[in-house]
Amino acid sequence: MRVGTLLLVIGVVFAYECPKLNQLPDTCSCHETVHGLVVDCQDAPIPTIFQALKRKTVDIIRIVTCTEHSDGKKETTFSMFVRNMTIQRCDFDRIPPNLLEDVGTRLRYLNIERNNFTKFPHLGNLDILDTLEIGNNNLTKLTPTTFANLPRLKTLKMNNGSLTTFPTLAMKPLNGSLLILDISHNFFVDLSAITLPRFQLQKLDVSYNLLTSVKIPGFWQMTSLQELKLNNNKITEAVTLHSILTLKVLDLSGNQISRISHGFFNRATAVETLDVSSNTIVEIPNLTSLPNLTTINLDNNKVDSLGEGTFDANAKLSAISCRSNRISHISADTFTNANNSITVLFLNNNTITTIENGTFGMLHELTELGLSHNHQIEISNVSHPGLKKVFRLDIGSTNLKTLRKNDFDGMVKLEWLDVRNNSIERIEEGTFGERMGTILISVAQKRHSPTIPNIPLSPTSTTTALPPSTKQRP
Numbered sequence: 301m302r303v304g305t306l307l308l309v310i311g312v313v314f315a316y317e318c319p320k321l322n323q324l325p326d327t328c329s330c331h332e333t334v335h336g337l338v339v340d341c342q343d344a345p346i347p348t349i350f351q352a353l354k355r356k357t358v359d360i361i362r363i364v365t366c367t368e369h370s371d372g373k374k375e376t377t378f379s380m381f382v383r384n385m386t387i388q389r390c391d392f393d394r395i396p397p398n399l400l401e402d403v404g405t406r407l408r409y410l411n412i413e414r415n416n417f418t419k420f421p422h423l424g425n426l427d428i429l430d431t432l433e434i435g436n437n438n439l440t441k442l443t444p445t446t447f448a449n450l451p452r453l454k455t456l457k458m459n460n461g462s463l464t465t466f467p468t469l470a471m472k473p474l475n476g477s478l479l480i481l482d483i484s485h486n487f488f489v490d491l492s493a494i495t496l497p498r499f500q501l502q503k504l505d506v507s508y509n510l511l512t513s514v515k516i517p518g519f520w521q522m523t524s525l526q527e528l529k530l531n532n533n534k535i536t537e538a539v540t541l542h543s544i545l546t547l548k549v550l551d552l553s554g555n556q557i558s559r560i561s562h563g564f565f566n567r568a569t570a571v572e573t574l575d576v577s578s579n580t581i582v583e584i585p586n587l588t589s590l591p592n593l594t595t596i597n598l599d600n601n602k603v604d605s606l607g608e609g610t611f612d613a614n615a616k617l618s619a620i621s622c623r624s625n626r627i628s629h630i631s632a633d634t635f636t637n638a639n640n641s642i643t644v645l646f647l648n649n650n651t652i653t654t655i656e657n658g659t660f661g662m663l664h665e666l667t668e669l670g671l672s673h674n675h676q677i678e679i680s681n682v683s684h685p686g687l688k689k690v691f692r693l694d695i696g697s698t699n700l701k702t703l704r705k706n707d708f709d710g711m712v713k714l715e716w717l718d719v720r721n722n723s724i725e726r727i728e729e730g731t732f733g734e735r736m737g738t739i740l741i742s743v744a745q746k747r748h749s750p751t752i753p754n755i756p757l758s759p760t761s762t763t764t765a766l767p768p769s770t771k772q773r774p
C-alpha cells in the first residue's frame with residue numbers, strides 16, 4: 301500500500317519534471333510550473349518533442365514551425381497530458397489518426413492556425429475541448445459531422461479561410477455550448493445554416509465576408525447574442541425580421557448601407573456601441589429606442605444634418621463621431637436635453653459653414669470637440685459658458701482669420717488647442733490664458749506672423765490628420 305502510494309507520488313513528480321538533458325530538441329525551452337510543464341519550440345521535429353514529453357503533464361505546449369512531423373503511417377501513442385496546445389506553421393494538411401486522442405484527454409485549448417488544413421481535420425473525440433482556433437488555413441469544406449465530437453466547445457475561430465457555406469445543421473451539435481464564433485475573412489454569402497433557432501451564441505464575427513443582406517430567417521432570433529460584427533460585407537440595407545434584445549455591440553461599418561430601416565433599433569434596444577461608419581447613410585436613423593447607447597460612429601457617410609434632438613433620448617451617450625460627412629449647418633436645437641453625457645464630439649472634415657450660436661451650450665460634460673477641416677467656424681458661436689469641461693479643441697483648417705480676446709472665455713478648462721492651417725492675421729492680446737498647455741498654431745503667411753503674448757509654442761507644423769481617438773493624446 302505504502303509502496304503503491306510512493307510510486308504514485310514519484311510518478312506524479314516525474315510527470316511535472318522537464319525531460320532530461322538532450323531529450324528535447326535544442327530549439328525547445330521547458331520550464332516547470334505547479335500546473336505542469338510549459339514547453340516552447342521552434343523549428344523542431346514533432347515526433348521527438350512528443351516522445352520526450354511522453355507521460356508528462358504539460359500545461360502549455362507551443363510549437364511554431366516544424367522540421368518534420370508524424371505522417372501518420374506509423375500509429376504512434378504518445379499519451380501525454382496537455383491542457384493547452386498550439387501547433388502553427390507546420391504545413392499540416394491532416395492530423396494523423398489518434399494523435400489528438402492520445403494527447404487530448406485533458407486538452408482544453410487547441411490552436412492549429414496557419415497550417416494547410418483545407419478540409420476540416422478529423423480531431424477525434426475531444427470531450428472537454430473549450431477553444432479551437434483553426435484560422436488561416438484556407439479551410440474550404442465542412443461536413444455535417446465536423447463538430448459532432450466537440451461537445452464542450454465554447455470558442456471556435458475559423459477566420460481567414462475560403463469557406464462559403466455551412467452544411468445545414470452542422471452547428472447543431474454545438475447548440476448549448478458554443479458562445480463565440482469567428483468566421484471573419486471567408487466567402488460567406490448566406491448564413492441561414494448557422495442561425496439555429498434560439499442558438500445560444502454570444503459573439504458572432506462575420507466581418508469581411510460577402511453578405512449582401514441580413515434578411516435571414518432566424519438570424520435576428522438568437523436569444524443570447526451580445527456582439528455582432530457584420531462589418532466589411534456588401535450589405536445594402538439594415539433591416540431586421542425579428543428582435544435581438546440582448547445585442548450590445550453592433551458593427552455594420554464598411555458596407556453599402558444607405559438606409560437603416562425605420563424601427564430597426566426597436567428590435568435591438570440594448571445596443572450600446574454602434575458602428576455604421578463607411579457606408580452611404582444620408583439620414584441618421586431614429587435612435588430614441590436605444591436608452592443605453594454610449595458610442596456611435598457615423599464617420600465616412602453622406603450625412604447632411606445632425607437633425608434636431610436626434611441624440612436627446614440617449615442619456616448615456618458619451619461619444620459621437622460624425623467625421624467626413626456632408627454637414628453644413630448645425631442648428632441650435634441639435635442638443636436640447638441638458639441631461640446628457642456627451643464627452644466627445646467629432647465633426648471634423650464636413651462642410652460646416654454655420655454653427656448657430658449656443659449649439660453646444662447644453663453639452664456640460666463635453667471634454668473634446670473636433671471641428672477641423674470645415675468651411676467656416678465662428679469661435680464665439682462655439683464657445684459657451686456651459687462648456688466648462690472642454691480641454692481639447694481642434695479648429696484647424698477652418699478659415700479662421702482673427703482670434704479675439706474673449707473667444708475662449710467659456711472654456712475655462714481648455715488645455716489643448718489646434719488652430720493650425722488657418723489664415724490667422726491677428727490674435728488679440730489676452731486671447732490665450734496661461735492655463736493652456738498646448739497650442740498648435742501655424743500662420744498663413746510669414747509676413748502676417750502674429751505676435752503671441754507669453755505662450756510657449758509647440759513647433760509649428762501642418763498636419764492633415766484628423767484628431768486621434770481620445771485615448772491617444774499628445
Ligand SMILES: *[C@@H]1O[C@H](CO)[C@@H](O)[C@H](O)[C@H]1NC(C)=O
Binds near residue numbers: 360384385386
Ligand atoms: C494557451 O496558450 C497560449 C500561448 O501559447 C496563450 O496565448 C493562451 O491564452 C492560452 N490559453 C489558455 C486558455 O490557457
Ligand SMILES: *[C@@H]1O[C@H](CO)[C@@H](O)[C@H](O)[C@H]1NC(C)=O
Binds near residue numbers: 391392393415416
Ligand atoms: C502549405 O501551404 C503553403 C502555402 O499555401 C505551400 O507553400 C506548402 O507547399 C503547403 N504544404 C503542404 C505540405 O501542402
Ligand SMILES: *[C@@H]1O[C@H](CO)[C@@H](O)[C@H](O)[C@H]1NC(C)=O
Binds near residue numbers: 418438440462
Ligand atoms: C485556397 O484554396 C482554394 C481552393 O482550394 C484555392 O483556389 C486558393 O488559391 C487557396 N488560397 C490560398 C491563399 O492558398
Ligand SMILES: *[C@@H]1O[C@H](CO)[C@@H](O)[C@H](O)[C@H]1NC(C)=O
Binds near residue numbers: 436438460485
Ligand atoms: C489570410 O491568409 C493569407 C494567406 O493565406 C494572409 O496573407 C493574410 O494576411 C491573412 N489575413 C488575415 C486577416 O489574417
Ligand SMILES: *[C@@H]1O[C@H](CO)[C@@H](O)[C@H](O)[C@H]1NC(C)=O
Binds near residue numbers: 472496500
Ligand atoms: C438550441 O438550444 C436551445 C436551448 O437549449 C433550444 O431551445 C433549441 O431548440 C436548440 N436548437 C436546436 C436547433 O437544436
Ligand SMILES: *[C@@H]1O[C@H](CO)[C@@H](O)[C@H](O)[C@H]1NC(C)=O
Binds near residue numbers: 569570571591
Ligand atoms: C439598459 O441597461 C440597464 C442597466 O444595465 C438594463 O437594466 C436595461 O434593461 C437596459 N435597457 C435595455 C432596453 O436593454
Ligand SMILES: *[C@@H]1O[C@H](CO)[C@@H](O)[C@H](O)[C@H]1NC(C)=O
Binds near residue numbers: 589
Ligand atoms: C423616433 O421614434 C419615436 C418612437 O420610437 C417617435 O416618438 C419619434 O417621433 C421618432 N422621431 C422621429 C424624428 O421620427
Ligand SMILES: *[C@@H]1O[C@H](CO)[C@@H](O)[C@H](O)[C@H]1NC(C)=O
Binds near residue numbers: 641
Ligand atoms: C438623466 O440621465 C440618467 C441616465 O444617464 C437617468 O438615470 C436620469 O434619470 C436622468 N435624469 C433626468 C432628470 O432625466
Ligand SMILES: *[C@@H]1O[C@H](CO)[C@@H](O)[C@H](O)[C@H]1NC(C)=O
Binds near residue numbers: 624625649765766
Ligand atoms: C474628408 O472627407 C472626404 C469625403 O467627404 C474624404 O474623401 C476625405 O478623405 C476626408 N479627409 C480626411 C482627412 O479624412
Ligand SMILES: *[C@@H]1O[C@H](CO)[C@@H](O)[C@H](O)[C@H]1NC(C)=O
Binds near residue numbers: 655657676681
Ligand atoms: C453664429 O450664430 C448666429 C446666430 O445663431 C448665426 O446667425 C450665424 O450664422 C452663426 N455664424 C456662423 C459662422 O456659424
Ligand SMILES: *[C@@H]1O[C@H](CO)[C@@H](O)[C@H](O)[C@H]1NC(C)=O
Binds near residue numbers: 657658
Ligand atoms: C450668442 O449667445 C451669447 C449667450 O449665449 C450671447 O451673449 C451673444 O450675444 C450671442 N451672439 C449672437 C451673435 O447672437
Ligand SMILES: *[C@@H]1O[C@H](CO)[C@@H](O)[C@H](O)[C@H]1NC(C)=O
Binds near residue numbers: 721
Ligand atoms: C488647409 O485648409 C484648407 C482650407 O481650409 C484646406 O483646403 C487644406 O486641405 C488644408 N490643408 C491641410 C494641410 O490641412
